[in-house]
Amino acid sequence: MTVVGYDVEFTNLAKYGSHIIDTDRKKARKFEDGLLLEIRNVVRPIRLATYAEVLDRALLVEQGLEDVRRIS
Template identity: 40%
Template sequence: MQKAFTLAVVSEEKKVDYVSYFLKDEANYWWESACALEEEEVITWDRLKKIFLGKYFPRYMRTQMELMFFELKQEGMTIGEYEKKFTELARFVGDYVDTDEKRAKRFQQGLKPWLRSRMAAFELTTYVEVV
C-alpha cells in the first residue's frame, strides 16, 4: 500500500480510508472491531499500521526475524544469496541499518572471515561498495 500511496500521491488523511476499503473477509471484520474498540475518534495511518502489525505480525514474530538477521552469516552462500537474505531480513531491524554506512558495516560483518579481513583494508563505507 505504501508504494501505491506514493504513486497515487495519497494524503495522510485519506490513507486509512483507502486501506480499509481493500480489507476483505476476516481482515475487514477485524477492522470493524478495531474501530469500535479504539478510544481515539480518528484512527491515523500510523495507528492503523501499528494495530494491523500487532494483529497480523505479532511481536514474537518480529523478534524472531530480528534474531535471524543478527545471526545471519554468509557461510555457504554466494555473495548474491547472502545479499538477498540480508536485504530480506534488514527490513525488520530498521534502526540497526537505517543509514548506508550502518548497512554496509553490518553486511561486511556477516561475510566469510577470510573475505571480511581482506575487505577491511579498503575501509569501504557504502553498502554498494561493500557488496
C-alpha cells in the first residue's frame, strides 16, 4: 500500500480510536507503526513531533525508494 493509501485508511479508522490517539504525538507514533518497514526504518529514528511531519517525511522516503527502483 502506498503512503497516500495508508494515510486515507488510517484517517478513516482513527475516528474510531480517538481515545487511543488523543494527541498529535500519539497519532504520529501510531501512523509510524503501520508504515512499511523500509519506510518506517528511515522515519522512526527522526522522532518527528507531529502527524503531518511524519506523513510528509514518509512521502519523501517513499518517493526516494521509487526513484531508486526506477533507476535500478
